[in-house]
Amino acid sequence: MKALLSHQPGGPESLRLEDVPVPSPGPGELLVRVRACAINFPDVLIIEDKYQLKPPRPFAPGGEIAGEVLAAGQGAAGWSVGDRLIAALGFGGLAEQVIVPADRAIPLPAERSFEQGSALLMTYATVIHALVDRGKLQAGQTLLVLGAAGGVGIAAVETGKALGAKVIAAVSSEEKAAAAREAGADVTLIYPTGEVEPKALSQLFKDAVGAAGADVILDPVGGIYTEAALRSIAWEGRFLVVGFPAGIAKLPLNLTLLKNCDVCGVFWGAFAARDPKANAAHVAQLFRWWSEGRISPRVSATYPLERAADAIAAIRDRKAVGKLVVTL
The missing domain is CATH 3.40.50.720 (NAD(P)-binding Rossmann-like Domain)
Incomplete structure (x- = not known):
């Protein structure tokens, strides 16, 4: 599978699109086909080693995704192959497939697009x-x-x-x-x-x-x-x-x-990790407001994976209106 990787600290131009092995889900994990990955300012910082989260290299940036379950590990109860979901991961989303902890995955209703879903959390x-x-x-x-x-x-x-x-x-x-x-x-x-x-x-x-x-x-x-x-x-x-x-x-x-x-x-x-119940209540409220038309994630531009670095550069340069999303 393809992934956009950071091998050393640097700007978007330092990222490289490479073939990497497909990961296998462990206990309580889902293997997810990434359909959309929203770009956020932490993606600018994390590849420069300026973010509080510093994953071991090489890693793919991309902190929030929407996609479909390809396989579920032991104990990933409530999820089946083909289920649609969104998740905030911190990094790893700029890849064709990614591991998502089942307890951090949120169902994405069928009427919502992957692009908008990836831009919510x-x-x-x-x-x-x-x-x-x-x-x-x-x-x-x-x-x-x-x-x-x-x-x-x-x-x-x-x-x-x-x-x-x-x-x-x-x-x-x-x-x-x-x-x-x-x-x-x-x-x-x-x-x-x-x-x-x-x-x-x-x-x-x-x-x-x-x-x-x-x-x-x-x-x-x-x-x-x-x-x-x-x-x-x-x-x-x-x-x-x-x-x-x-x-x-x-x-x-x-x-x-x-x-x-x-x-x-x-x-x-950190709030979501420390108080998952309170965060889940907030997310449920967001979905209610979304269904009522009171909020609606605005995706102003989409990019293919091979141009994801351009999306990160646009966020860095403060040129984006709304959200930029990489589609896969």
Whole structure:
């Protein structure tokens, strides 16, 4: 079978498409034919050895997949050959076949495409955990979403609206603003990129959220945008740290004192491992919202396996709107 492998730390150009042996499922495992693998920012980091998870090389990146069961190991109860599923694996998804622990596999309804199914977990499950568990977002409150046209961003806009919030979407272009509005954002703002004057940037956020400030801010961007956004937070607001494609920010902690606010880390993978029942309840809620049309994973482009490195490069360069998916 074919797999896109990382042999040494490097960018997408360092990945190599190779023939590898087909794995065999052990106890409690499924052998899955991968039909779609969504690309996320951790795929950029993991091949550069900059992610918290560092698998032994060679390995295939690709943290979330959708596919069909080819074989089930002993004890993989409840699964049969041909069953459709989605799973978040951390890595290994950019291969024609992959081993999936049965207890991490989630059935994919027949009416849902593999492409959309692969794009659900790492964005929407992260966001529902962030907004509900960490941000305590309530109906009627104001949510500010940075990077609101990326995979996490669009998921946050839709999930925020499903929870009854007023959603302010911050993006870097008019094209991305249109995508955020299509996802349901009440207000959009376009922030500048490159050299930015910090006070002017923070004023943009303050003007967009209004005098009362944002009750919850979801930040999957980092860099200079973090402090500027924090300055627009409401009294006792919650600032959710999700990612850092623009760089890891340093915050003046006096801002948290002045607003009596919380800065909360969001690590969905560890949450799902530590509290699988709570995560399963969130995923069930996501499927209900999906069936009601309140959320819908947006796949803006698909790539064949031999061009998966291009998809990772597009995520690295922050060119993607919604999710990019590799189809097999």
